[in-house]
Amino acid sequence: MKKSALQYWLRYYRAEIRAALLIQLQYRAAFVIWLLEMIIEPVVYLVVWSTVARARGGEVGGFSPEDFAAYFIVFMLVNHFTYSWTFYVFEERVRTGKLSFRLLRPLHPIHSDLAFNLTYKFLTLVVMLPTGIGLTLAFHPAFEFTAGQVLLAVPAVALAFGVRFVFEWAYALVAFWTTRIMALNEMYYVILLFLSGQVAPLSLFPDWVQTLSYVLPFRWMVAFPVELLLGHLDRGQIIAGFVAQAAWLGLSFLLLKWLWARGVRRYSAVGG
Amino acid sequence: MESDSAAIVHARDLTKVYRVPVRESGLGAAFRSLFRRKTRDILAVNRISFDIREGEIVGFLGPNGAGKTTTLKMLAGLLYPTSGTLKVLGYPPWKREKHFLRQITLVIGNRSQLVWDIPAADSFELQRAIYNIPRDQFRETVAELTELLDLAPLLRKPLRNLSLGERMKCEIAGALLHRPRLLFLDEPTLGLDVTMQRRIREFIKYYNQRYHATVLLSSHYMADVEALCDRILVIHHGQLLFDGELDELIERFSTYKTIEVQTRAPEGDLSRYGEVIERSDGYVSLRVPRKETAKVTERLLAELPIIDLTVEDPPVEEVVERIFAQGHAGPAPDEEAERAPGTAGGRGAS
Numbered sequence: 110m111k112k113s114a115l116q117y118w119l120r121y122y123r124a125e126i127r128a129a130l131l132i133q134l135q136y137r138a139a140f141v142i143w144l145l146e147m148i149i150e151p152v153v154y155l156v157v158w159s160t161v162a163r164a165r166g167g168e169v170g171g172f173s174p175e176d177f178a179a180y181f182i183v184f185m186l187v188n189h190f191t192y193s194w195t196f197y198v199f200e201e202r203v204r205t206g207k208l209s210f211r212l213l214r215p216l217h218p219i220h221s222d223l224a225f226n227l228t229y230k231f232l233t234l235v236v237m238l239p240t241g242i243g244l245t246l247a248f249h250p251a252f253e254f255t256a257g258q259v260l261l262a263v264p265a266v267a268l269a270f271g272v273r274f275v276f277e278w279a280y281a282l283v284a285f286w287t288t289r290i291m292a293l294n295e296m297y298y299v300i301l302l303f304l305s306g307q308v309a310p311l312s313l314f315p316d317w318v319q320t321l322s323y324v325l326p327f328r329w330m331v332a333f334p335v336e337l338l339l340g341h342l343d344r345g346q347i348i349a350g351f352v353a354q355a356a357w358l359g360l361s362f363l364l365l366k367w368l369w370a371r372g373v374r375r376y377s378a379v380g381g
Numbered sequence: 382m383e384s385d386s387a388a389i390v391h392a393r394d395l396t397k398v399y400r401v402p403v404r405e406s407g408l409g410a411a412f413r414s415l416f417r418r419k420t421r422d423i424l425a426v427n428r429i430s431f432d433i434r435e436g437e438i439v440g441f442l443g444p445n446g447a448g449k450t451t452t453l454k455m456l457a458g459l460l461y462p463t464s465g466t467l468k469v470l471g472y473p474p475w476k477r478e479k480h481f482l483r484q485i486t487l488v489i490g491n492r493s494q495l496v497w498d499i500p501a502a503d504s505f506e507l508q509r510a511i512y513n514i515p516r517d518q519f520r521e522t523v524a525e526l527t528e529l530l531d532l533a534p535l536l537r538k539p540l541r542n543l544s545l546g547e548r549m550k551c552e553i554a555g556a557l558l559h560r561p562r563l564l565f566l567d568e569p570t571l572g573l574d575v576t577m578q579r580r581i582r583e584f585i586k587y588y589n590q591r592y593h594a595t596v597l598l599s600s601h602y603m604a605d606v607e608a609l610c611d612r613i614l615v616i617h618h619g620q621l622l623f624d625g626e627l628d629e630l631i632e633r634f635s636t637y638k639t640i641e642v643q644t645r646a647p648e649g650d651l652s653r654y655g656e657v658i659e660r661s662d663g664y665v666s667l668r669v670p671r672k673e674t675a676k677v678t679e680r681l682l683a684e685l686p687i688i689d690l691t692v693e694d695p696p697v698e699e700v701v702e703r704i705f706a707q708g709h710a711g712p713a714p715d716e717e718a719e720r721a722p723g724t725a726g727g728r729g730a731s
Contacts (some may be wrong), residue, residue, distance in 0.1 A: 128496060213485070215479040216511065
């Protein structure tokens, strides 16, 4: 990338993040509600699974109550970092024609969404981190972080975010073809709930679900970095995981490019 | 039709057909539509041709659904034409190439492209980054726009706290920060009060002169068009009915003129001269067939104690309304031999 181009993007992202901060600071109440959802859900699973483990004499599928606590606390944080919501808002942009203005800017609209998403992540970290610490004190999780795991988790989380953000942005483009995408979004959410490891660690699922989770992108969006950080994976699994993430990132990009070209063509056939 | 080499907008036989789903009522029909969707083609713009030169202010006139917004959106690059040739600033607009997008702007009345939740000044900063506007030029432009549009008290308030008119001024300023060469203004004065409408009109005129920018404007308000446009394109049912100057439009499409007389005998019956449309304070307004104007004027002067007499064209609104009511190009019968309906009579054709 030429120096001037790099400068352009740096300046652009700085301005976009600044605007996003100004906007997001105005919606504190809404943010607290979204955050509560992001926090309460894993805590509920944690409590349920810990109870089940105790009732079963101390463990379920190799997970003790402390292992579950570790899994869901780390899951909550990783999920926060990779969370994306484009498909909840994209339909409105298409339906109301707001997308038109974005199309007339000399840059792809995905950039402003990325800036907005990243701003949200770092702004809400102020709440997420203390919550993680509070939960750690309350539930005594069995963490065993090595320096190597932490170092590897950083690119794994970044790639997980990349896969999720690009894949879900591409998924959101379905709105070009139908304006009733509530049901599709619900379906997506349910799939993600199970196959990203949100309801329970994927190793607790039947074999066929696990096999499915390896070939679909959802495991690589959250579960993989969580398992990596908790030391559940051996070297081969870690390498395979990174390869799968890179492959899904590439595939998602191609999917996005393909859908975007066709979607915008359709949008500009029917009018915004 | 010859092409105008200096034109920055060049449209030939531009056509847009929308394919829309047909939804019948009833549950059965809804189920059937799951499997086989019926569609129907709507011809929104039908083979229109025109050229626009740099620095012109051109008004698009037409009733709702006439095809003027569709045309503007094709020119701005938001819609791709079904057929025909279209070049804007030398680019096929629907490809939305960066160099093209940097030179244009679109303002849609009642729609906001600035961020709703933050002050306009902050949105302007974002625009600066998006369009990579040099800091000095940006400062200069903002200062100029602030003064011209009286934005100083507005820039620091969140956009959503502003009135419609105040917001529109900010929108226009935001849309011009990158100093576009070509402006698409779709109903920019929609819903604004008269003072604000005038303010915005004056500003558009100023911008056009200062930067030699080309302005394509659609409006329902004739006052906008009268005050601003050197040239108008009348579009109806997707067809270009007229392309030329406003005076020429009136010349061609008004079959009547209004003669206003002040006479010493205002109570007298003047209906033998023409249709009496108004009487007040010794003045009488008569509607007279255009071709007979000279003859009637002569008779009035010879037969009545006239103090004052003026001959006027009917208001533009009336002329345009008549064209739309007729729904076709319909020039007066005696002009039909000279100009076929639907052909462009103005600069575009020359």
